[in-house]
Structures are given as structure tokens and as C-alpha cells.
Amino acid sequence: MRFVSTRGVAPAVDITAALAAGLAPDGGLYVPDPIPCAPPLDADADLADIASRLLAPYFDDSPLAAALPAICADAFDFPAPRLPLDDSGDAVLELFHGPTAAFKDFGARFLARALGALRHDGDPDVTVLVATSGDTGAAVAAAFDRRPGFRVVVLYPDGRVSPRQAHGLGCWGDNVRALRVAGTFDDCQRLVKQALGDAALRARVPLASANSISLGRLLPQAAYYARAALRQQRDTGAPANFIIPTGNLGNASACWLARRMGPPLGDIVLACNANDVLPRYFDGAPYTPADARATLANAMDVGAPSNFERLRHWHVDDAALRGAMRAFSVDDAAIRAAIAQAASDGAPVPCPHTATGLDVLRRLRAAGDTRAWIVVATAHPAKFESVVEPCIGRSVEAPPALADCLARPAHADPMAPDYDALRAVLLG
Template identity: 50%
Template sequence: MMYRSTRGQAPLVDAGAALRAGVAPDGGLYMPQELPRFTAGDFSDTPDLPGLAARLLAPFFADSAIETALPSICADAFDFPCPRIPLAHTDNNASPGPDILELFHGPTGAFKDFGARFLFRAFAALGQTTDRLVTVLVATSGDTGGAVGCAAEGVAGTRAVILFPAGRISPFQEHQLCCWEPPVEAVRVSGDFDACQALVKAAFADPDLARRHNLTSANSISIGRFLPQMTYWARAALDVTAETGTPPGLIIPTGNLGNAFAAVLARACGVPIGPIVLATNANATLSDWHASGQYEGRPSIATLANAMDVGTPSNFERLADLPPGQIETVIRVNDDAIKARLRATFDQSAYIACPHTATALETFHTLDTDQRQARRWIIGATAHPSKFADTVEPVIGQTVALPPALEAVLEREARCREMGVALPELAGVLAR
């Protein structure tokens, strides 16, 4: 499998080179040169998540240095569950509730654990050494940084530098970003997520800086992040199709579009997935694009669903690289509706959702009855609600207990650096 740039001005590379580089030399994002085609029968003997991951991802890493290590990478990266929980009630009980696909049972309580663990195990398989450290430079709107820090800790031949926006993430998220041991470094940036993301892109676009520090990415712009994320969508879709005879619809809370693009790509490869609906917060870039056909990035807006506070989603470039019509619709949900849905879901089903999951649940309830009844719908639950206790607990009137893995995070000491939004400042951080 070879990879091409979305901008068409860079040489073809194999999966190992694409993973090392993060971004193509022309500034584009890497895409598979051609997509494999699967049928449901191709996965009939892979009932567990690691086995399905190895089968699904094998063509994408064929003829690369990762190929032979792929089964062991998947076994290690996908060693926690992603249960599918049916919700019994809706507003009027006229149609069945959706299934909640809980993607937050990894070590940092977020769906990013799947991709981050895969990515760093893939780096180890590429044979990085302390003589030539790979610097993983990542911007985070909340959960990516924690997952990257956890996955990077103790991995030989890598260091991780995590940029996060000051005052724009939850207190727990900030502690989780800043608690990992070297070679992980957290940097608080005096700007929003888009400013952090722009710094990362500027660093990659500076050939001398990128070469000097052997930069690569752990954002969903990396093929090592979004490709493994296809796995849990495929598992859920295969299971629901086997149960009902109809491919399920997916409702995916999204910010930078990596998780949603993983589902789009899985469907393009033949996985039985029905309509894909994007749930966004008050940041209107994607909903305006879907309504008008015109894409226009803009500054992000702070919301309760802060991990989705993205005004210029990087993976739109990948979505635009595919034929139109990949997304059924995009629904924008404001903070008041998020809080109302958190409360209603708790009252009706005793289910506690995080703000991002509540955004997707509210989106489900905006679909008309015929749409809801036509198929099973799966909601992507992207983070454990305890990470957003300051938002969730006042709404539901109940304490949200931390799972053991997240309790352990609070026992760690937090540390971080501070910087502005200028590239020379980032160059100084990388040089230390």
C-alpha cells in the first residue's frame, strides 16, 4: 500500500514513511492510494477487537516495516473493551433508543486511547533509537493530549510535545495532560485550539525545524491515528448488521473530523455502515459547509463540549478528497441543548453522558421518526463523564465516580511549560 498527498504535489510513500512524516512535504494529508474492499464475510472468524483490527488494517500496512508487527500492535493497542449499551427510552417512546458505543474504557477515559496506543506501538515497530529521537508534536482540544502522553510514556526512541489551549479544557483534562513523565512535555499555549493546531502545522512546514527535531504528528492528521479508529466502528456495524439485517446509522460527535473520517473510510472499504451523521457544538464550520456546500474555517468558540471546539478541522481536507455525499447531515447543538439532553437522558435511562456524547444524543432526537425507525443507530460515546464532572454533576444532581484508571491520574504530579502563539517560541520549547 502506498500513500499520496491530498494536495498531489508530494511523492508516493509507504505506510511507515507516511506515519513517520505525519504530514506530506506539500502540506497535504496522506491518503491510501487505493482502498481495499471488504465484505462482512471477511471478518466472520474475528469476533474480538484485536483480531478484527489486524484483518481490517492489514492492507493499509502491507509492504511496510509495520506489516509483520501488526498483529502484536493490535493485540496491545486494543486490549480494552468498547461495549455497546442500548438506551431503552426516547422522548416520546415512539421509536427505540440508540445504542451507545462506549469508547472510553482505555487508560485515559477517551476514544483517543485506541489510536494513540496504536501509533506509539507502531513507532516502536519502526525501530526508532535514542540516537535519532522522533518528536511527536501534537495539538489537543482536550483528550488527545492525555491519550498521547499516556501512550508515549516509556516508549523508547520517542518524545511527545503536547500543546493545549489555556483556559479552554476541563481541570481534569489539564491535569491529565500534564502528569506524564519525560519524555512527555505539556505546553500551555495562550490561544485556542486552532492556534495550537496552526503552530503544529507551521512547525511541519518549516523544513529545518522539522528535520532538526525529526517531527511527526499524533493528531488525527496522522494515518496512525485515524486508520485504527476504523476498527470499533467496523466491529459495532458488523455486529448490528448481523443482529438486524440492516447496516446501522452512526452519529459521531466531532471536532477535528478524525473519528468521523475513520467511519467514512470504513464504509468506503465495504464495512456495512448506513448514514453517517455528524454532531457538532456551537462551532458552525461543518454545519454551514453541509448546508451551503462552501467550506470556510473560522476561529473556534468555547463550549461545554470543549474537545470539539474546532473552527478549522484538519481532516476536512481528507473528506473533501473523497466523492461528495459522504455525510448524511450535520447537526449543530448549543450548550443549553447539551445540558438539557444530559438531564433528559439521565432521567429517562439513568445513563450519564459526557457533554460530547450528549451532543450526539441530542442530534439523534432531531432526526424524524421515520429515520429513527428505519435502522439501529449507534452513538459514539467519546469520553468518560467523570472527566467533565464540573459540567455534568450540577446538571444531573449526582456525583460521577472516577474509574480506577482516572483516579490514578490524580495521584500524579502535574507540570507544564507556558508559551505564546509564535513559531519561534515553539522552536525554543523543542530545542530544550
Template identity: 40%
Template sequence: MIRYRSTNCAAPAADLREALMRGQAPDRGLYLPERFPTLDVHTRRSFAEREYADIATQVLAPYTEGLLAPDELAELCRQAYDFPVPLEPVRDEDRVYILRLDRGPTASFKDFAARWMARVLSRLVARSGRPLTILTATSGDTGSAVASAFHRVPGIRVVVLFPREEVSDRQRRQMTTLGDNIRTVALNGKFDDCQALVKQAFADPALEGLNLSSANSINVGRLLPQSVYYFYAAARVAGPEQAVDVVVPSGNFGNMMGAVIARLMGLPVRRLVVPVNRNDEFPRYLATGRYEKVVPSRACLSNAMNVGHPSNLARLIAVYGGWMDETGRICQEPDLAAMRRDLYSVSVSDDETRAAIRQAWERHRLLLEPHGAVAWWGFQLYRRETSARPVPTVVLETAHPAKFPEEIERLLGFRPEEPAALKALDHLPESCDTLEPRYEQFRDYLLALPRP
């Protein structure tokens, strides 16, 4: 059975149940599997003909051993993944594909992890009989996916914090129109302020009675299911032993860590391309070897990526043999040469993001929203700046273009067709609380909530 260790190395190793329920380790580190099971060539070859839920069951089975029975995991995956996962070849491009992760109930890639986590945690809460409070900080899509996935789940209450001025109208409404066991808090601050409050709450003894957990990507339960779609895509665009390039637009780097996990499990990812927006702390670190947070984080068109200090960098640094603490201080240097070999990162401006949306549509009839556009522009720079031979490439589109209708209309002259779930939002009432980015106020808010 796989155990989970903290990136800060000062907490005891945990089983998956404890890691899921805690979210953050007691030493304020993040849980990471002590080992990564390898999927052999025969197994990966079989993925080309299998449904997404079946692949998820195969990939996640080693991690859930001892927690979920095989048939229980399979049923859970079938329930979570009941929507399409399109993989589209890009017109007039050789072996370049767009993986559209935007067809779930909240039109975001966050649905893949949130729906899986909700089903696992609901089972754990039912078994223990102990109510759970989930704290989630969001810069855009995480909050809506988590709120949707956990809506009306018995015994679980969700509190979502988001920066009041930096989420789109659609993203806000996806969180604030649910009610029931979902509470939303608009913070007069940045995403990093939201994330800091959540992390501080996990370490506060005064809140132990609330049985806190997280559905942010600080929870390892978010990362594990996000590794699945890399196996799914690679099996459809390349042979089981053929290398692929993967392009992942990144903010808090949870999605990127899903790709890293897939590689550690045997997926032949040649280069992981990690474009960011103007929050450029990671490409600067790769270039200089010095890590400096962006404080305050910069508000960009690709708002779900407005993160000045990505939590999951602690996990990436750990994978490469280093140690980054929860404040962003690198206490032990990783193998930077290996990171530079395996990853490529570049910062993309809002002007470049808009140019990418226009060019993708005009040249390829490829409709992208700002986050996917950051990925596309970063991919173009990667191709120009490197001389490596082309290999099959998967570029992630992480949100539905209809979540940014005004921007698409300004750039392309039309509004994307809305999924039914987004259309209904305009007619639902909203409910939201507002707080300042002060921990004492947030702690008092949590203590005053009725028990789930």
C-alpha cells in the first residue's frame, strides 16, 4: 500500500485516507506519494481502445489500494466521468492535438479532480460519521468545480474563498448560486491572500473541531485523478513507447503536477511545456536558479492562473530532490539541470494571449479561451526556440470559451455557444459573504458557521 509523505519532511507518513481528510500535512507541507507505480507498455497500449472511466480505474487503483475495493473504485470513476473528453487534431498542423477538458458540468478541467474527490470523501465521511468542512481558495475555476461536485453531499460543508475583483461573472455565478451546503466568500484581496488564509486555518488548533480538509490542489486527491487524462490523450495520439510533448497552462501548478505524476508512472513525456501568464516566478526560476514570489500577484486575462506563489512548486522541487517550504523558501536545491531538461516555461502577456486567440481562429478555426490561448502561444514559442524534432503534441484547453463571452466577442466578432449549465446561471439568485484578508476575521467566520 502506498504511503504519503510531507514535502516538509517533519510529519509522519500517512495513508491515503488521512492525506485526503487532512489536505495539508501537520507540518504545513504537502503530501506526495512515497513511490509511483509504473504502468507497463502492455497496459498503456490497452488504453487506446478503452473508455476514460476505465483508464481512470486502472491508473488510480494502486493509489487507492486499501481504501477502496476495485469494484467500488470502478463504479466511482464511472459516476465521475460521465461526460465526453474530446481530443481534436488541429487543422493544418502535423500531429498537434487539443485536449478539451471543458465538457464537465462546470466547463473546466477542475471537474475531473473535484468530482472524483467528492465521491471518495463522501464515502469516507459516511464511514466515519464525522462531518467535514472543506476550505477551498480559487482564482477562477476550482471553486465552481468543487462547489458543484460537493453540492448537497451529506455531512460535508464547503467554504470557497475567491478574490472579489478577479473572477469572471460566469465563474462567480457558478459558485454563488448553489446555496445549501456551499458557502462562498468574496475576499477583498488576491488569490494568494485566499490561499494563505486556507493554509493558516489548517494549522490553527482552534479550528480542529471543524474537521477541516481541502479540495485545492494542495490536496493530493486533486493531483492523482489529474494524471489520468495524460495517459488517455497519449494513448490516442502516439504508440505506447513513443514520446509526446505536453503543453499545460499553469497557475497553481496542480495540473502540471498531474503530468509529472504520469511521467513518473512511465508515460513517455519528452518535454513538459508550462506556459504561465505575467505571474512569471517559475520561468524566472528556471532561467536564473533564484526563486522570487510575485507579490502581489498580477491580474491577467487568464484569471485562473493569477498565482504569485504556486503551492505545487513544493511538490515539483521535491520530485527533483530539493525542499521548498510553505513560504516559498528553497531550503535544499533541486536538480535544476534535470528540471531544465524536462520542463520548458515562458511568460505570456495579455496582448500575446489575445493574439493567440485571434491567430488560432484565423489560421486553424481553433476556438480558444484565455487559458488555452496562453498554452497555444507558449507552444509556438517552444517550437521556435528549440530545435528538437517534432513529436505528437497535446495542448490542454482547460476552460470552455463560453466562460469568457465578452472577450471572445471583442476579438472574434461572435459569442461562443453556451453549454446548458452556463445558460441557467443568469436566472439564479446569488448568495455570498465578503471578508477582508485578515486571518482573525476569517477564523471567527468559520467558528460562527452552523455545523454541517
């Protein structure tokens, strides 16, 4: 299979080149051409098996084809349960049972295993660059922690992630370095893209991307949507409709990709925070990136979502894209109310991001939508104790893996939102 740039200038490449490069030479994002149909999938299969079968067409005739089942078995070795919210048929898809308690663990672990399988003895070390609004960096750091042949440089916006998220970004050491940038996530993302597009730098320092611009992050995330949809259809006879908290559109793009491949997915609704670039666009306004605003759902504080470029590429025009999904904006007051309401109802306590999805579900119900919905639970609430605990009046216990991270010392170096500063770090 070949992969092309969304900007149409860079030459087509195979999957191994797309994984290694992250960003295409023309600044675009790699996409499969064409998108394959899913092979037959068994709803009763485990997640690793579904992932291996679903992703196989992308890896046909590549050096990773034979290794794909083992890569998936290693990356998808923790659960992604679909749990009922109540007796209405609504459910949550819990994606936070991995080592850093966020959905990013699936894609980060897959990418680390795939890039590791492509290495040969004597290859130079690869620097994995990642910009994070909170959860991606920790997942990538954990996935590449002490992995021979790789070093990781994590950029995050100083003061705009939760204290526990910040600790999880800086607690690794060894081959992982955290940089707290005096700016926004969009600044961090801009710096990473600038480095990836710097041919002179890449000639001296082999680079790879671990943000959702990387196909190695995006493709595996389609697997948990496919399995949830297959099991929803098996259990209810109806396709699965998803409400997805989103900022940079990676998780949402993976859901759209899963639907496009053929598994029984229904409607897709995006739950955004007060950064409302996407809700305004899907309501008919021109796509206009904006400066990111700080919110309680900080991992979604994105004003220029990278994967919008992929979604636009996959649709013939704006009308087609607007017909493919909807988007709603949820403010901080509604996030607090959704967290408090879940606790009052005796339901699982959500993180602030998952709370945006629960508020959107409430709004759909109020508008008369009676269909069953699956709300994607993106992170464990204990990562956001400073937001969640005041809403519910009690403490939230950290899962064991997160507790282990919090027990380690953590350090991050300050950095200006300046490309020369990042370049100096990468060449150092």
C-alpha cells in the first residue's frame, strides 16, 4: 500500500517510510491511498487480534507484516471495556487502563514497537519528538522508556497541564527529556513541525514524530472503535454511535477511519471544550484556527488541530465533511456540573475531558435523541485531582501505574517558544 501527503507535493511512500518520517517533506500529513476495506472481523476476538487483522492491509508487503501480530499483542495488552452508563443503552468506552492512564497509551505503544522492529544493528539513534497538551507526552515517554536506539524529547506548555500530568511528563529520565515551554500547546506543536521540516537538522539528527500526525499513532486507535462497534452490533443489532472528546482530532480521525473501513459505526459527535474552532466550523463558519485558551479539560486546549488537514483531505468539500460528524463546545461550568452529576448518580467519576462527552450526551437527550451512545472515556480522573476532587467532595485514588509514576522524582527544563532553542536542544 502507498501513502501520500495531504498536500499532494511529496512523493508517495510505503508504510515504513511514513512511520519513520511522521510528517511528509512538503509539510503535509501522510494518509493511505486508498483507504482499504476491513477484512472479516470477529466481535468475540480480543482487542489485539482485531487490531492485527484490521491493520494488516496497511502493512501488506512491508517488513512489518510478519511482526504485526506480535506488535499488536504487545501494544494492546490492557483492557478497553465498554461499560453501561445506565439502563438506557448508553455506555462508556474506557480507554485509560494503560500504563499512563490515558487513551494515548495504545497508539504510543504501537508506534514504539513498530519503530523498534524496523531498527537494524548499527542504525543511529532516533530522536522521537512529541508536543503534548498533557497526556500524549507521558504515553510516548512510557512507551519508549529505556528502549535502545531511541531518545524522546517532550514539549509541553508550562502551567497548562495538571500537576500530575506535569509529573508524569518529567519522571522518566534516562533517554527521555521533558521541556516546559513558555507558551501554548499550539506553540509546542509548531516547534515540533518546524523541526520535522528542517532538512538540515534531520541530516544531523534522525527524527521521528509521536504526535497524532504520525500514522503509527493514528492507525492503531481505529482498532478499539472497530471492536466496540462489532460488540455493540452483536449485543443490540444496531451500529455504535460515538461521542468523542477531542482537541487535536487524532482520536476522532481514527474513529472516522474505522467507520470508513467498514465496521458498523454510526454517527460521530465531537465534544470540545471552550476552544470552539471545530464546533464553529461544523456549524457552518469558515475553518479559522485561534489561539488556544486554558480550560479544565487541558489536554484538549488546541486552537489549530493538526488532524483537521487529514479530515479535509478525506472529504470532497466542506459540506461533505460537515455531513460526516457534528461538534459541540462545553465550557468549564458544564464540565464541573457533569463531574458532580456523575458522582451524584453513583456513576464512574469522569475526568474533565470525558465530562465534556457526558455533557454532550445530556444535550442530545434534551434535544430528543433516543439512540444509544458510547461516550469515550479518555483518561483516569486521578490525573486531574485538582479539578475532580472539589466537584465530588472526596479524593480519587490513583491506579497503580499512575501511582508508580507519581512516586518518582520529576524534572523538566524550561524553554522559550523559540525554534532556535529547540534546535540547540536537539543538536546538544
